[in-house]
Amino acid sequence: MSQTKSKHQTAFSSWLRTGRRSIGPSSDLVEVKFNPWHDPENGQFTFAGSGSQTGDSGNPLRSSPRIAIGRSGARHASAAKPAPGLAQATKRSPTRGTRLEALKSTQTPTKPNPASGSKQPNAAGEAIGGVGEGIYGAAQGLYSILTTNPVTTIANTARGMARSVDAALRAENTPARIQLVRAGDAIGRASARDIGRVAGSAIGNVALAAVPGAAVAEVVAIRNLAKVRPRISYDPAQIGWVKETLNSTKPWVFYNDAAPGARRGKAPVLMRTMPDGSKRPVKFDGVQADYVIDRKWKIVDAPRSRAQVERQTEVLRQHRLIGLWEVPNPAQKVKAFKLLRRTKASNIKIRIARP
Amino acid sequence: MITEQIARIIASFFVFLELSGDEIVDPDEAVQMEEWLCGCLQELDKPFLRGLVDAFPVVALEYSGEAQELVRKIPYSFYLEEALAEGDPVRLAELEALRDAEES
Numbered sequence: 001m002s003q004t005k006s007k008h009q010t011a012f013s014s015w016l017r018t019g020r021r022s023i024g025p026s027s028d029l030v031e032v033k034f035n036p037w038h039d040p041e042n043g044q045f046t047f048a049g050s051g052s053q054t055g056d057s058g059n060p061l062r063s064s065p066r067i068a069i070g071r072s073g074a075r076h077a078s079a080a081k082p083a084p085g086l087a088q089a090t091k092r093s094p095t096r097g098t099r100l101e102a103l104k105s106t107q108t109p110t111k112p113n114p115a116s117g118s119k120q121p122n123a124a125g126e127a128i129g130g131v132g133e134g135i136y137g138a139a140q141g142l143y144s145i146l147t148t149n150p151v152t153t154i155a156n157t158a159r160g161m162a163r164s165v166d167a168a169l170r171a172e173n174t175p176a177r178i179q180l181v182r183a184g185d186a187i188g189r190a191s192a193r194d195i196g197r198v199a200g201s202a203i204g205n206v207a208l209a210a211v212p213g214a215a216v217a218e219v220v221a222i223r224n225l226a227k228v229r230p231r232i233s234y235d236p237a238q239i240g241w242v243k244e245t246l247n248s249t250k251p252w253v254f255y256n257d258a259a260p261g262a263r264r265g266k267a268p269v270l271m272r273t274m275p276d277g278s279k280r281p282v283k284f285d286g287v288q289a290d291y292v293i294d295r296k297w298k299i300v301d302a303p304r305s306r307a308q309v310e311r312q313t314e315v316l317r318q319h320r321l322i323g324l325w326e327v328p329n330p331a332q333k334v335k336a337f338k339l340l341r342r343t344k345a346s347n348i349k350i351r352i353a354r355p
Numbered sequence: 356m357i358t359e360q361i362a363r364i365i366a367s368f369f370v371f372l373e374l375s376g377d378e379i380v381d382p383d384e385a386v387q388m389e390e391w392l393c394g395c396l397q398e399l400d401k402p403f404l405r406g407l408v409d410a411f412p413v414v415a416l417e418y419s420g421e422a423q424e425l426v427r428k429i430p431y432s433f434y435l436e437e438a439l440a441e442g443d444p445v446r447l448a449e450l451e452a453l454r455d456a457e458e459s
Contacts (some may be wrong), residue, residue, distance in 0.1 A: 252391050267383075283383035298393040300386070302432040303425070304373050308386045335434065342458055 020046040238319075239287055240269040252297035255355045259286030259293045259326060268292065272315040282315040284323075291324040292316065295353065299327070299335035309343040316347045323348035328355050358406035362414045365407070366426040368392065370418065373425050389432075397438040408435050 015021055018033065035052045037046045042115050257264055262285055269281040270292065287294035294312065299305075316323045325340075325348060327333050336350045369392070372385040396404065408430045415426035430436055431454075440446035 035356060250391070252394055256387070280377075283381070296390060298397065298432070300389045300391045300393050300432055301434070302369075302389060302428075304382060304386050304389060305432075308382060311382070338454075 004159065030053060067254060080221065144320075238271065239292070240271065240281070241266045242269050242283065243267075251355060255297055255328065256285045256295045257355070259295045259353075261287035261293065270315045270319055270321070272311060273318055282311050284312075288324070291322050291349075293324045293326055295326045296332065299332050301335070301339055306343050309340060309345050309348070313343070313345045313347055321347075325350045326353035327351075328353065347352065358403065359413060362407050362410035363417075365392070365396070366411065366414050366418070366429065369429060370422045370425055374422060389429060393433040397435055400438060404435060404436045404439060408439065 037049045267283045271279045285295045
């Protein structure tokens, strides 16, 4: 009794796994599991009856392009040579052909019949797969919207709008009768997967509409982008060079001449435009990219020094540059910081450049 | 006595740099010279520098108006008191507080 039950369980389990009834225990038949059903788009395995059937399953019932079983039950070879596995199985079991015919006749009608239409997909499975693809596509679109740079998103949106306008213009020029015929033709030719994909996309879009937070956040980001003004490119600052009148072998002269971009015996000059339109030079010690460098051996808090800060601030603002004071030690840096703070100079930075 | 004579020379030089017009002395060169003068004074011996600092208010009496104020504030402009208080954090903090109070 238990042996019979176990046999039934094994047969049922085999049917669940393989989709076919067990042919009973056979000592000379080695069962080989093989799933010939693949998704035609990505090649992944699918359930039996969905996707396309490709490859040699080793099971003559599943993939029998080379062995066709006619309605009369007569077996004949459709190709010159049988499959190697089949040939081996046939060699091992002389009664295999008869057993295959018997199995063919006992196939349940509810199961898809691969032998009669091995390339016919399962409509329900295809539709479900299409729904999944549609939802995935909608979710992918949401992910793309939320993770793409807003500038790119706006550009893509603009392109999409342009395409929509073009399509609308083309549709407007096409008679309604022709459009209806095209629509009916398209629906008539659509596969179950296509219809499922459209349905899934609609479901995904509905879900997207049900998440207003993400959409609102994106709209807010786009609105903020509108406030961002494109950076205006200005002509490079006109930096002149004048001859230095101070020539000495003292360390403070060497310190000033060692500024980045400095030229021996010459000083970089920015021309300051006065309120009356006249121009006056403001000297520095070096130039590095957008930074104009002035080296300070010692910080002096005298009227001339404060006036120099004001001149430098003004000329830097006029040329849209940044000033950089280089001082030899932290103590001078503290003094320079306080001096710049008192004079409210905001476009001059300080750094330590040891001699 | 020697400190007053040196202080008088320094005061004359400083007043010239500060009060000469831009057409006579380039303002940036004047600041550079003041920085050099500041460095020279801060490197003097401490007792001599102490004498100089004390002599500037006396020498300032020989000037009037804006020049007098300039000479009187030479120790302040060149951070000479801070140079004398080097190594004394309490005195340095006191001087910093006095400077901040004067600016505010």
